[in-house]
Amino acid sequence: MNQPVIDLVDVNKAYRSGSLSVQALDDVNLTIDEGEFVAILGPSGSGKSTLMHIIGCLDVPTSGVYLLGGEDVSTLDEDRLAEIRNRRIGFVFQQFNLLASLSAWRNVELPLAYSGLRRRERRERAMAALAQVGLGDRVDHRPGELSGGQQQRVAIARALVTEPALILADEPTGNLDSASTAEILGLLNDLHASGRTMVLITHEREIAAAAQRRVRIRDGRLTADIDAVTR
Amino acid sequence: MNWLDTFRTGLEAIRLHRMRSGLTVLGILIGIAAVILTVGLGEGAQSDVSAQINSLGSNLLIISPGSSTSTGGVRGGFGSASTLTTADAEALASKTVAPDIAAVAPTTSTSASLTASSTNWTTSVVGTTESWLGVRARTLQSGRFLTAADETNGSPVTVLGSTTADQLFGGTSAVGQTVTVNGVELQVVGVLTSTGSSGSSNDDDVAIVPLRVAAQRLFGGTTRTGVSTIYVEASSGSTLSAAYQEAQSELLAIHNIATSTSADFTITTQQSLLSAATSVDKTLTVLLAGIAGISLLVGGIGVMNIMLVSVTERVREIGLRKALGARPRVIRRQFLVEASVLGLAGGVLGVLVGLVGAMILPHFVSSSVTLSPTASAGAIVVAIAIGVGFGVYPAARAARLAPIDALRTE
Structure with a gap:
């Protein structure tokens, strides 16, 4: 029996802003198996970003258990979490989050630098990842010299350069036109086809359609798993 | 990373x-x-x-009249007479009394005008003995320094500092020339090498004469045996404090003073000058x-x-x-x-x-x-x-x- 990549059990997340307590996640249960392509669909303020932050080990739940690859994340210290983010998760953000002062390949090699690889190997792997997203001829361009779609492709190259098991994409097409959107979704599909587990967070039904399985979130609750959960 | x-x-x-x-x-x-x-x-x-301060000489003790009290004042002797005399200097020079003292140079110093043909120049005229040159670690540029015979005979000779010689004789050689001080003609027998120092007291502007000439012929006065400063050179750096003790106890004995706190003289070392300065x-x-x-x-x-x-x-x-x-x-x-x-x-x-x-x-x-x-x-x-x-x-x-x-x- 394959262990699920992501296993959330009764996860709650409450934020406190002043005297107000906001329940961002309310008893969330979610299991994602290896190789799945899951879309988490919800309007803004539904808690979908909070869910992604918890899945991505950027934040910890207030209560409940999160098992990542069978490991209870709440027991890990900050260094170990950094290592997990570095080795096992690739992030794609809506804002691209590229460093403007660095060229494309320097942006892509960044996670490898934090995993302690030598510079030569980092460069080779960054070049390969950029070639994989079709930017082999733009490696020395800075983000400012690239279009939005190209910037997001650089970000995807950065997410896959460490060869993570899981790729988390948070509204990856939110800032893109329709042509670029199609391009990026195509890339994500390719990555999924090559065996990676993919979690896509969006508020657009059409984007979510790219995934095999769709999960709806509203007011911090997973309201419906549109396709049957296969456990 | x-x-x-x-x-x-x-x-x-x-x-x-x-x-x-x-x-x-x-x-x-x-x-x-x-x-x-x-x-x-x-x-x-x-x-x-x-x-x-080091250019004053090495292993030097400077004995000056009057006592420095703890309040910083200076207690002088009666009248304006110096409490130090040539007899003090002679006593200190004795090897039996003070074995750690190598040389003693008593000095008196007064400002006076020197005249050479048509030029005159006011400088400090220092009366001292032949040991001054060694004690103050000076050298001669030309001619000779004072001798023991100059002192005993009271020879009318002088040794000029380089600045003084320049001022009086310009480029020409000073040795053999004559200068007049207070109506007394002195023959220049030597010129000191310049120390090159520039300070408040210029060591190069000076006229050295035998102590006896200074006391008896140039300045006269009642205190013919009084001196203003006695320079004492210890035999080595390690005997400096021994020389200090010897000089102090000897002078106290001569002056009939029981305790060093009421001494009518002050002994200064280069070190104390240095730290004060x-x-x-x-x-x-x-x-x-x-x-x-x-x-x-x-x-x-x-x-x-x-x-x-x-x-x-x-x-x-x-x-x-x-x-x-x-x-x-x-x-x-x-x-x-x-x-x-x-x-x-x-x-x-x-x-x-x-x-x-x-x-x-x-x-x-x-x-x-x-x-x-x-x-x-x-x-x-x-x-x-x-x-x-x-x-x-x-x-x-x-x-x-x-x-x-x-x-x-x-």
């Missing part, structure tokens, strides 16, 4: 904000240069003074270095300020780096390296500016500036330490940022 990568990232961040980094470096630079220059100036002034300089140096140190502190606060701005401005970058797997300590290290690079740059440039200042400054002030390599290296180390010290808090703040809070900031 290894150190090289961290260093490179730090340099990139500094280069990205050239103006801001440059101003921060300037703050440190000014502080370091100020500290180096003030300390160098103080050390230069001290070495000037000690060179001047340099203590003022030291106070001033400490004061100036303190002010310079404050400017260094301000420079350090500048580093902290800029690093805090940098952390705030780069919250998103820090969050991203953390999301990509940077551990807190790697982030902390990156900001510390950045701060210490700023400190290093400020330190190195500050030392360079200090070096240039040390070359220029002596043209404006009459003091030399001593820059030691150790002080310069120390200044650079201090500058780096300031960078690190004031970078710790901003770096810790950066390291503490939660990746999620950092990424959320727009």
